[in-house]
Amino acid sequence: MEVSINGARILATFENVPLLGTVHITQTVAVGWVVLILISALCIWLGAGLKVTGISRKQAVSEMLVSSLVDFVHGNMGEDMDQYIPLVGTIFVSSVVSNLISLIGFWSPTADLMTELGWALVVFVLITYHKIKASGIGGYLKGFLDPIFLMAPINVMSELFTPISMACRHFGNILSGTVINGLLYAAVAAASYALFGFLSANLPVGLVFLAAGAVCIFLHKKKGKGRKYLVIGIVCCVLGVLGVLSALPLIGDVLTGFPVLTIGLPAITSFYFDWFTGCIQAFIFCTLTTIFIKQATEA
């Protein structure tokens, strides 16, 4: 069995576009627009019908979100950088939605390095702008020669690697989840095919399982054996029923042709790799954005 983990699917290709050459319209761009529309709809819904007193539950949620965003930006950047509240909030919500949209079967735009690199480049431009604003263009260029001119290449590299490391950190975490989920899915599917292939070929095995399960459940119910017997009995019965069914002509084809065991199992790992990593990486990216810009103003 072959497992391949790819990047975004190319939906369309345009040759000889001016300036860009060959342009691939990938899933990243397409789902990026889906994310854009989703977030915009959410914003319009949350921002509608606001009142000063007697607020609805929806408005309480909106106000809580905005307040925590403002507190986050104030905490990391101080009170005088309020113009970055929309940017930080947008990056955060785009990141979270892009990370989690894979849960409903879409390609996650953040599993494409270009998405994070785009955000990081915007942040990089802002960092550079604030550095030049803080110490003048001469002071900014002179900063590369600090402490001695020999350090200039390293300083330039460290400057350029700021957006690259930001982008790669986020991308790598999402990618690792995608890779591990892909491997797990393939492994479980292989196990599923192997199990049902075996069961369909050996009808007696399914019957034995069924009988063993029935005995275990009987022991639990009538002889008062422990809960362990009930669990083992149910598992054996399910396996037995599936085994007998897979040996039947029509249903058997469906069972052996479809990776039944993959239903449900990847949800457990996705809880960590999608939900936890998805939210944490969005938070880290925004924290770095605010802190880097704040540092640039102090240079």
Next chain:
Amino acid sequence: MPSIYQSLVAVEPFTLIATICNLFIQMLIVKHFFLDKVLAVLDERRKAADAEIAAAQSAHAEADAIKSEYEQNMLKAKAEADSIVSGAQKTAAARSEAMLGEAREQAARLKQKAEADIAQERKKAVNDLKNEIGGMAMEIAGKVVEREISEKDHQALIDEFIRNVGESA
């Protein structure tokens, strides 16, 4: 036929540009339809709360002023009452002192008068007695002359007379 998948890490300028454009469009939408509206509501509420707090503070200050005025008035009234009481006490003390002095004086005067009266009475009594004694002596002498008396009687009478005179003198 080209691959339908990009490689895992692919550099695609169009995706990059599209992402950056999306970010700015998204930012404008988030700002215009959500952040600005919610922040405006929050700001309005804060203003209302501030106005209420200011009103409460001014009411508080007013109450404080009234309270201090009241306290001042109370202080003044108390001082006044104190001065009235102390004045009354002083007056009463002075009056009682005067009355006592007067009484004492009167008593002394009465005593003096009584003593003078007593002295006068005694003088008068002594004078009366002297006169009476003189008369009695004459009478006794007359009686003594009329009667036959022994030497022994003479002697006793004279002694008695002299003793009486001596005592009353």
